[in-house]
Amino acid sequence: MTEQPSRRLLLVHAHPDDESINNGATMARYAAEGAHVTLVTCTLGERGEVIPPELAHLTGAALGQHRRRELTAAMAELGVQDFRLLGGAGRYSDSGMMGLPDNDDPACFWQADVDEAAAHLVEVIREVRPQVLVTYDDNGGYGHPDHIQAHRVAMRAAELSAETGWKIPKIYWNRVPRPVVEESFARLREDLSGTPFTKTAEVDDVPGVVAEERITTVIDGTAHGAAKAAAMRAHATQITVAEPYFVLSNELAQPILTTEYYELVRGGRGPGERETDLFAGVEEAS
Numbered sequence: 001m002t003e004q005p006s007r008r009l010l011l012v013h014a015h016p017d018d019e020s021i022n023n024g025a026t027m028a029r030y031a032a033e034g035a036h037v038t039l040v041t042c043t044l045g046e047r048g049e050v051i052p053p054e055l056a057h058l059t060g061a062a063l064g065q066h067r068r069r070e071l072t073a074a075m076a077e078l079g080v081q082d083f084r085l086l087g088g089a090g091r092y093s094d095s096g097m098m099g100l101p102d103n104d105d106p107a108c109f110w111q112a113d114v115d116e117a118a119a120h121l122v123e124v125i126r127e128v129r130p131q132v133l134v135t136y137d138d139n140g141g142y143g144h145p146d147h148i149q150a151h152r153v154a155m156r157a158a159e160l161s162a163e164t165g166w167k168i169p170k171i172y173w174n175r176v177p178r179p180v181v182e183e184s185f186a187r188l189r190e191d192l193s194g195t196p197f198t199k200t201a202e203v204d205d206v207p208g209v210v211a212e213e214r215i216t217t218v219i220d221g222t223a224h225g226a227a228k229a230a231a232m233r234a235h236a237t238q239i240t241v242a243e244p245y246f247v248l249s250n251e252l253a254q255p256i257l258t259t260e261y262y263e264l265v266r267g268g269r270g271p272g273e274r275e276t277d278l279f280a281g282v283e284e285a286s
Helices: 018-032 060-078 114-128 145-163 178-194 222-234
Strands: 008-013 036-041 082-085 132-135 170-177 217-220 240-242 245-247 252-255 259-266
Touching: 008 018, 008 114, 008 145, 018 036, 018 060, 018 217, 018 222, 018 259, 036 060, 036 114, 060 082, 060 222, 114 145, 132 145, 145 170, 170 178, 178 252, 222 240
Parallel strands: 008 036, 008 132, 036 082, 132 170
Antiparallel strands: 170 259, 217 259, 240 245, 245 252
């Protein structure tokens, strides 16, 4: 039997590209340090808006397969070898933005039975036995139905797994402290003339922005900033990168954050005012 790595991190995201934007530096750092990093992506983002004109013909299943290839390329940039689709490729489809008729598609992730979807994730948890789970808050960071459902499924899977043999010691939600975002956007507005972008997003357009006191954990991924940017660039249908900034299909510039922030919502907090390691306080032998 192969011995498991001492540190094991599981991330649950809604679509390809979410992982690189939110956690790219964290994933690259822990992968480089020898931790086993597992990514579970819940849909292939078949309803995503395509940025490059030469790829604008991609829709539906064809777009999903293209984004799957983008995800593979992004994971290579981050050094992550274990990445999976929840329930297998095509099990759950993109639900579109909140309030659209797409939300009513019986095959979309938003319509999935939470316990059924969570059961697929429990299988991964039992295999990997992660000590740390990272996902979104109960609003999915910004209200997208697939992000909200990813939160529900991840938290439910953690509960079900604990009932059947593996309790994940620590669970985090993706966060960004408001002062950091405000400072980053102020700098971006000064630098905008030196970029190919013409407009900036607003602070509240950034998913997961919270008051600074909500932040429990700060992961310095500065050394892996280039890997994060490369992974984001690999998601070319969704992201245009001009380091240290990027835009999505709305063409509103945002900063690429290489320090990433989290809120510990379950488990024991490590020593100090703020943790600097997601595994702080975790027994590595567990």
